[in-house]
Amino acid sequence: MLDVSDLHVFYGEIHALKGISLSVGTGEIVALLGPNGAGKTTTVKTISGLIAPRSGRIDLEGGALAGVPAHEIVYRGVAHAPEGRRIFNRLSVVENLEMGAYTRHDGRITADIERVFTLFPRLRERHTQVAGTLSGGEQQMLAIGRALMANPRLLLLDEPSMGLAPVVVEQIFDTIREVNRQGTTILLVEQNAAMALEIAHRGYVLETGTVVLTGTATDLAANTDVRRAYLGE
Amino acid sequence: MDWELLLAIFPQVVMDGLVLGFMYALIALGYTMVYGVLELINFAHSEIFMVGGFVGVEILLTMQATGWLDTFNPFVILIFIILMGMAVSGVLAVVVERVAYRPLRGAPRLIPLISAIGVSFFLQDLVRLGESLWRNAFYLTYPSFAAFNTRIEIAETIDFSVKSVIVVVASLAMLFALQFLVTRTKLGKAIRAVAEDQPTASLMGVNVNRIISLTFLIGGAMGGAAGVLFGVQYNTINPFTGFIPGIKAFTAAVLGGIGNIPGAMVGGLVLGLLEAFAASYLSLLTGGAFGAEYKDIFAFSILIVILIFRPRGLLGEVVRERT
Numbered sequence: 349m350l351d352v353s354d355l356h357v358f359y360g361e362i363h364a365l366k367g368i369s370l371s372v373g374t375g376e377i378v379a380l381l382g383p384n385g386a387g388k389t390t391t392v393k394t395i396s397g398l399i400a401p402r403s404g405r406i407d408l409e410g411g412a413l414a415g416v417p418a419h420e421i422v423y424r425g426v427a428h429a430p431e432g433r434r435i436f437n438r439l440s441v442v443e444n445l446e447m448g449a450y451t452r453h454d455g456r457i458t459a460d461i462e463r464v465f466t467l468f469p470r471l472r473e474r475h476t477q478v479a480g481t482l483s484g485g486e487q488q489m490l491a492i493g494r495a496l497m498a499n500p501r502l503l504l505l506d507e508p509s510m511g512l513a514p515v516v517v518e519q520i521f522d523t524i525r526e527v528n529r530q531g532t533t534i535l536l537v538e539q540n541a542a543m544a545l546e547i548a549h550r551g552y553v554l555e556t557g558t559v560v561l562t563g564t565a566t567d568l569a570a571n572t573d574v575r576r577a578y579l580g581e
Numbered sequence: 582m583d584w585e586l587l588l589a590i591f592p593q594v595v596m597d598g599l600v601l602g603f604m605y606a607l608i609a610l611g612y613t614m615v616y617g618v619l620e621l622i623n624f625a626h627s628e629i630f631m632v633g634g635f636v637g638v639e640i641l642l643t644m645q646a647t648g649w650l651d652t653f654n655p656f657v658i659l660i661f662i663i664l665m666g667m668a669v670s671g672v673l674a675v676v677v678e679r680v681a682y683r684p685l686r687g688a689p690r691l692i693p694l695i696s697a698i699g700v701s702f703f704l705q706d707l708v709r710l711g712e713s714l715w716r717n718a719f720y721l722t723y724p725s726f727a728a729f730n731t732r733i734e735i736a737e738t739i740d741f742s743v744k745s746v747i748v749v750v751a752s753l754a755m756l757f758a759l760q761f762l763v764t765r766t767k768l769g770k771a772i773r774a775v776a777e778d779q780p781t782a783s784l785m786g787v788n789v790n791r792i793i794s795l796t797f798l799i800g801g802a803m804g805g806a807a808g809v810l811f812g813v814q815y816n817t818i819n820p821f822t823g824f825i826p827g828i829k830a831f832t833a834a835v836l837g838g839i840g841n842i843p844g845a846m847v848g849g850l851v852l853g854l855l856e857a858f859a860a861s862y863l864s865l866l867t868g869g870a871f872g873a874e875y876k877d878i879f880a881f882s883i884l885i886v887i888l889i890f891r892p893r894g895l896l897g898e899v900v901r902e903r904t
Contacts (some may be wrong), residue, residue: 398780434781436774447774451765452788498786535649 349374349533350395350502355404355414357387357394359521364390366557367404368440370454372502375522379544379565381578388537389431391554392504395535396428408502422451427500431507432536433491437480441459441471444479444490457497463491469525485516492523502533509540521547542580545569553578585603585672587865594861595854600745602853603752607807608830610759611674611800617776617840618796621682621731627827628803629674633666633808634818635708638721645724655726663809670805673704674797675708683790709820720819725813744856748810756815756846759799763842772796776840777890781852829856837883838897847895851887853890854869855880 349540350372357365365387373376380388393399395406397418406413413421427448436444445464449457465472468489474482478489490509496501505524509517517540525547528534538544545565553561553574561574566576608630640662650658683702685693712719729744763769772780775792778808783789811826812818829852835887837848859876871879887895 396784398784417788418783419786419788422784428784430781430784434778435776436781439770439773443770446767447770447787448783448784450771490767494785509887 349409350535351396351405351407352391353405353407354407355380355391355394356392356481357399357401358402364557365394365401365404366558368554368557370552370562372533372535374533375528375531376550377536377548379527379541379548380535380537380554381539381544381551381568381574382560383577384539385556386554387557388554389506389559392428392506392535393430394538395421395455396426396504397511398428422498422500425499426504427495427498427499427502428504429491429495429506429508429531433487433488435479435487436481437478438481440505441475441477441482442470442489444494448494449499451498459569461495464496467526468493468498485512485519485520486515488520489523492520492527496508496527497531498508500532502535503527504535504537506537508536509538509543517543523561539578540575582683583865587862588622589738590751590861592735593741594857596741596745596749597861598857599850600748600853601802602850602859603676603749603831604807604811604826604849605833605853606756606813606849607752607803607810607847608826609834609844609849610756611804612836613837613842613845614772614796614800616834617842618772618793619693621693621779622697623677623682623800623829624827625677625681625700625704626674626800626804627675627830628701628708629670629823630804630808630811630827630830631823632673632704632708632816633670633805634812634822635712635808635820636666636669636805637662637809637812638723638818642716642726643722650724655682655728658726659729659813660745663806666805666809668805669800670808671802673802674801675794678797683684683793698723705820705823707731720817723816723818725816742815747813751806755803759781759803760842762799767869768795774806799893804890832881836887836894838894841894841896844894844896851895852884854878855883 353369355365355368368387368391370576378460380391380478390399394401394452395413397413397416404414408426411424413424414478418452418455436447437449442461445461446457459578471489471493479487482490487551493510495542508570521543524534536544536548547570548565550564551562552559561571587807611621611626611629613623641650677700681696682693685696697858709719729747731743732740733743733746734740763772771782771787773793775786775787775789779789792799830849833848833852835847836851837844837846856876858872859879863873863879
């Protein structure tokens, strides 16, 4: 579904991505792992159009995305739940979800809000509340729910476990798996490699802007380098 | 002290305060909307307001010259000049953003501020030049309408001029329309989302530049409407008319909590009422020691006191910072 090849991104003089290539097949969960500053967030930001690449290709089912502005990429079926959640604090929970459906003009928006509430029952309880007053876990649920409201073919999730208690992380990862079962392809950025490899089909390991390792989730989880560097062994 | 006189003029004072306050509120909306979205103090907004006033007077003078002024219903003419003032000022505000602010989007905060002051001087002198060439004068007087100057008598000591009622009704209608737009429509939600977080709004599919243009269009249109109403109410206009109401409306926006739309309305009304009370009552209450000319000192002293206790403004909210 998604093919990224030889992607180069610069922040001013800093060469942040040095020729990243990766692919995500329809129906997959692909994990993007690696330490801080490896370029994971930059990669998804470039895919969703927040950053323009210096060179390289990003193809989504044949159509080129590189250089297309973010607000148009949503219309092509890519939704991005960004790092740090970035929900709209001053909007209510429902308004946040409605913003997620900004590109849509069909009559099923209410039904899809209901679907998000089924995935995250906590959000239903707080649906009229201003989003800034939610707990961290609830905000993450809202960020994922908001991205789902675009009915994306490809969902980009950036660090959904960040700053959350292990129990909450479990819940959120269960739901991510459920969303994937319901047919959404997912590219998942995570520092929590153990959790990510548990639900992913395949993975890429990034270091200083290049892909250093790739394989199935099972192979990566068994790889001694990965175990030493990211799984705390 | 003459309590009877104090009471007798009270309704009139309230009405004067409301007229002034609604005018400030309309102008304040332009400051507060732009600030909410860009965190920019659009100092050129007072000139957007002034241009609206000139659009109104130009149309009226032209109609007067052709004799049309007497053939149409004054209320139809009024609605027409308000709409034209809104259109011209709205479009002008959009152009100002494109030319003077957008190229500086990534620059430090101070730079677009300087650019705004530059635009402000530019527009003042442009209007002065234009009117000097066109009419040989740049202090222009609104043709008066008998229908607007009629006074409606409510009680023996209370009567309001029709034009005061017009200002209040027109402002209320626009404020409600704006509040509805911002809180109840998809466009309003997009404006609030852009105000809070531009990159994330773009991830939702919102074209951020278009929303910013629209914000200037709406704020400019409100300013233009205020300019026309100002001209109708106070009769004269010149290229520097915008400065004082502009500064006061900006103060009103800060008083209400800058970035907050209901706050701009409340701030405008509070400032207008304070000013009207000071203008009418200062000399009565101080036995003539302070006259009406101290109204600004009085009004602004109270504002300072309010801001000491509520530094975010009357309706300013404390929003939890993003992690």
